[in-house]
Amino acid sequence: MWRTPLPPPCTTPACTSRFRVPSIIEPVTDLETSVAAPRAPAPRRAAPALLGYAAVRALGLVVLAGWSAARGKNAYTLLTARWDSLWYTRVAELGYGYEVRLPNGDVHSNLAFFPLLPWLERLLHALAPLSYADAGFTVSLLASLAAAWGVFAVTDLVYGSRAGVCAVLVWAVLPVGIVQSMAYSESLFTALAAWSLYAVLTGRWVTAGMLAALAGLTRPVGLAVVAAVWTAGVVSFVRERGRGARHGGTDQPTGAHLDERAPEASGAARARRAPRATGAPVAAHAPLGTAPGTTPGSPVRRRALGMLLAPVGTAAYVLWVGHRTGRGPLGYLDVQAGWRNGFDGGYAFARFVADKFTSFPSAAAGAGLILGVGLLLWLYVTGVRQRQPLPLLVYTGVVLALALCASSYFGSKPRLLMPAFPVLLPLARALARLRTSRSALVTAGVAVASAIYGAFWLNGSGPP
Numbered sequence: 195m196w197r198t199p200l201p202p203p204c205t206t207p208a209c210t211s212r213f214r215v216p217s218i219i220e221p222v223t224d225l226e227t228s229v230a231a232p233r234a235p236a237p238r239r240a241a242p243a244l245l246g247y248a249a250v251r252a253l254g255l256v257v258l259a260g261w262s263a264a265r266g267k268n269a270y271t272l273l274t275a276r277w278d279s280l281w282y283t284r285v286a287e288l289g290y291g292y293e294v295r296l297p298n299g300d301v302h303s304n305l306a307f308f309p310l311l312p313w314l315e316r317l318l319h320a321l322a323p324l325s326y327a328d329a330g331f332t333v334s335l336l337a338s339l340a341a342a343w344g345v346f347a348v349t350d351l352v353y354g355s356r357a358g359v360c361a362v363l364v365w366a367v368l369p370v371g372i373v374q375s376m377a378y379s380e381s382l383f384t385a386l387a388a389w390s391l392y393a394v395l396t397g398r399w400v401t402a403g404m405l406a407a408l409a410g411l412t413r414p415v416g417l418a419v420v421a422a423v424w425t426a427g428v429v430s431f432v433r434e435r436g437r438g439a440r441h442g443g444t445d446q447p448t449g450a451h452l453d454e455r456a457p458e459a460s461g462a463a464r465a466r467r468a469p470r471a472t473g474a475p476v477a478a479h480a481p482l483g484t485a486p487g488t489t490p491g492s493p494v495r496r497r498a499l500g501m502l503l504a505p506v507g508t509a510a511y512v513l514w515v516g517h518r519t520g521r522g523p524l525g526y527l528d529v530q531a532g533w534r535n536g537f538d539g540g541y542a543f544a545r546f547v548a549d550k551f552t553s554f555p556s557a558a559a560g561a562g563l564i565l566g567v568g569l570l571l572w573l574y575v576t577g578v579r580q581r582q583p584l585p586l587l588v589y590t591g592v593v594l595a596l597a598l599c600a601s602s603y604f605g606s607k608p609r610l611l612m613p614a615f616p617v618l619l620p621l622a623r624a625l626a627r628l629r630t631s632r633s634a635l636v637t638a639g640v641a642v643a644s645a646i647y648g649a650f651w652l653n654g655s656g657p658p
Contacts, residue, residue, distance in 0.1 A: 239355065240346045243362040246637075247342040250366040251375055254645040258372065261649035272652045274327040279377040281307050283326040286315035290518070293532075301532035305515050310411040310507075311379045330377030338374045338381040342366065344388025345615050351395055352583060353623060360633065361622035365615050367640045370608045372648030373657060383412040384613045387419045387589065391616075394426045394585045397493075399500030410507030415613065418592035422585040423504040427497050429584065434494075535602040542601040570594060570611070576620040586616040606658050 410416030516525030550560025
């Protein structure tokens with residue numbers, strides 16, 4: 195009796211696009227097969243996003259230069275030698291120990307500024323003929339490109355390349371986006387945070403932990419990255435124990451299961467992450483975070499090591515400040531108190547907004563603040579409903595909480611919120627659904643408005 199031979203396994207993009215990797219929010223019921231973890235998007239794939247980002251930043255710098263010249267100011271000085279930039283360069287040049295005592299008794303100590311940016315400024319100053327201010331600007335320039343690439347990598351992994359490009363552009367055209375070109379630490383921190391989150395989503399636990407540690411040496415909000423790594427790690431441990439119990443006590447080494455792709459992500463993008471070897475079928479629920487040939491215990495050890503590394507940066511600096519000030523583990527909080535900065539659950543910010551309604555001219559500003567906070571919360575809830583991976587939700591939630599619930603420097607809250615790029619993903623997805631011509635027109639219009647506002651802002655009150 196003749197039998198028709200079975201066709202070979204289908205490995206084309208059209209076939210592989212039917213499969214998706216479950217999110218950490220979903221239960222995993224299928225047996226999994228390890229595949230190679232996806233690599234970071236090549237510069238060629240990320241090129242449209244990076245070129246668009248560079249164009250937006252160049253527009254902002256050109257408008258700033260023209261506006262500053264018209265007012266008799268130096269745009270480069272505004273970017274590198276004003277406000278916090280001076281504190282960072284002073285740390286790079288002279289080290290820690292400088293403080294300013296104000297007439298009201300407050301003490302502004304440079305111990306409030308985390309050390310990674312000054313370290314990089316000092317390194318560049320030693321290696322190249324650059325001043326500390328020039329080095330800070332160079333670090334910010336390179337870090338902003340790395341941050342844009344990281345934002346693209348995370349969004350491309352979760353929602354596809356078109357949404358990734360839009361996410362980078364939305365992040366670039368933020369009203370205070372000019373800070374991304376200043377000798378500040380926001381761009382450096384966002385780059386480290388984005389790539390740490392990407393490492394978590396792809397199961398590279400040690401890399402995620404090291405990048406989280408570096409983020410913790412950059413800004414206090416590095417705690418948000420640590421929270422994302424720890425949450426993902428704990429959930430993965432719990433999931434594996436439950437899976438091992440269901441399969442007779444044998445744990446299956448798996449990846450992070452954190453990178454669910456949205457329906458609009460293209461099949462070609464999914465196929466890009468499929469195994470290249472021919473003749474091997476693609477598993478319907480193959481984890482993206484485990485390399486082939488690993489031993490049963492190694493993923494658990496790497497995950498534990500990544501979780502241990504994540505808080506090292508923040509803990510090391512906070513403990514060092516406590517030792518230097520002689521005030522123990524809470525010494526850094528005392529330093530922040532000298533700047534009248536702390537965490538009060540948003541009470542002071544609520545009073546600040548309420549005070550705006552005491553007069554008619556400022557009432558509009560108060561209403562704008564309420565609308566802005568409401569928009570942020572709505573975008574975050576939308577991200578939850580759209581089933582963003584849990585690490586992104588945890589990271590964003592902590593950044594929003596630390597920024598909105600700080601008790602001082604209310605004018606700096608927009609730039610403190612800048613690292614919370616996942617909150618922009620619903621906007622990026624909406625922009626990605628538009629026709630290319632329409633999305634380009636919208637982005638260009640917002641970019642012009644952002645450039646004008648940035649020039650007006652830096653030539654006026656500017657960031658504290």
